[in-house]
Amino acid sequence: MKSIHIYTLIGLLITGLLSSCDDDDKMDPEMPGKVSLMLENKFGDANIDLSSTFTSSKGDKITFSGFEYIISNVELIKEDGSIYAVPDSYYFMGQRSGTDSKREMIEITDIPAGNYKGIKFYVGVDPETNANTDNYEKGELEGGVGMDWGWASGYKFIRWDGSYFNDAENKDVNFSFHIGTDANFKLISNEFGKTITINDDMTSQIHFEVMADKVFDAVGLNEIGLNFPPPADVKTFTGVMVGPEDKATAIANAYAEMFMLHHVHNMEMN
């Protein structure tokens, strides 16, 4: 008898302890679900790749050699206005120069079941995390993966490189938009206009178009002209690095407006 009691006790204890290992509060009877956040990189109607040439409304003819940015601190907004903050949500997006692989999709799992009406996320890294670069505890951030500054602590929020036709030089010259620093950490906030249901039985997608043309419509490459000469190649460069300079601020204000919610789907799985 006595031993049975002890083993029951052990059983109860173990169950209790095991469930206390789990951080999620399972108040909702339904199981958590997932959502895909699609960020499709576009220039006007065209998809961005590393070979096409795109023309901005200012007439700049632009070819990308790399198109990268960081998305972080994703929050999903429930129907009742409460918020689910996705833990350690830091994602490297886009396409790096010299590679074929491109990242346009984020899979967010373990979202508490419920009806959701909106999403918030940021371009860049929050000031607290951006104060240093050795952030292996924070999702995909780790440091030294090409989006860190090197000569300063923290990350490049966008890293767009390529070339454009410079009218004054009458030839293609390189450009770089590397923007970071706390002032350029930008909130993107959207309501879906309806609700989507997230749970174990549903598949959901939130689809944005990332309209890079909006940035080049706001800040003309020929208007900036040649500047910031790197040591080797003095007369062939247009760049905006860091911030908050005027131009970095203008670029950041424009990238804060480039995420256009295209649609959300929500389907039952079989």
Next chain:
Amino acid sequence: MEKRLILFLLISGIMLACNEDISPDIKPFYIDLDVPEYMGTTVPFPERNPFSKEGIELGRMLFYDPILSSNNQVSCATCHKQELAFSDGMSLSTLGVSGEKLQRHTPALINLAWNNGLFWDGGAKDLESLAFAPLTHPDEMNQDITELVEELKQIPDYKERFKKVFGKDTIQSALIVRALAQFQRSLVSFDSKYDRYLKSGEAGFLNALELEGMQLVEEKCGGCHSGVNFTDLGFHNNGLDAEFPAAPEHVGKGRNRVTLNPEELGAFKTPTLRNIILTAPYMHDGRFKSIDEVLDHYAQNMVNSPTLDTLLTGQNDKIGIPISENEKQAIVAFLHTLTDLSFIQNQAFSNPFKK
């Protein structure tokens, strides 16, 4: 009795299993590094990267290991040499992977744990973040970090050591820079003649000329080279140049490159004066070959500019710091007392791969 023990073991086992990251047998043992009372008794560190003996040792191996560079020939110690208090003796180093001249002079690495901004312009906020710069710069170590991590994972000794230090069965770029930072924070220099004077409180440790020099440095240099570490950790324009051009890469703009504050154009970090006799040439571009040239600069060769530090704008329209020839001698004598031979000979800081 026995049952209770089993129960206890079971429960503790389960509780430990909740903590996935650190298993109990490999939990690192954190330590404090002692320094003299006048430096606050222990070496400061960021909360996320406490010292362990094994961590410092791993950092030391990485610091001296050329595997950290793309051609496996350049280590941190290639440019930061212990015998020169971790500087390299060149104005602008050509010791990196490409052999190209670097944009700025290699500073000594002394008592960096107390710094809050690193590099000549303070752009790096801590030693952890800083290490990515030399590792990846094409003219320094030119390393692809992802490849470096893979290379290190192939070496069983490193795998074992990383696990011991960080309690994780993997190697990550962030862990590499944390270990490097632990070692660099351990590079403390407090055993010079001047330190023996400070520790004993007896004037007898310094001779009359050295004591006079100490007074002079306090008076004339202490506005910036302040305290027992001889730096205010601040940024000043000390009158080296009249102009601060943007090319190349804004490096001549100094602190202004980081803050974009026009008042900080041409301002650079005040370096420590500790071991200064060992770390020639001097200034952010290594333009002065000797301490005599430095003193001549402060006394008579200073250049004016709108951001020249107000401590140097002088009296009677003469910019700079008035220093007589006798005073120069006394200052140089005192600067010699800041040389710490045990710092450059300490086995704990030297190349672990050398037998």
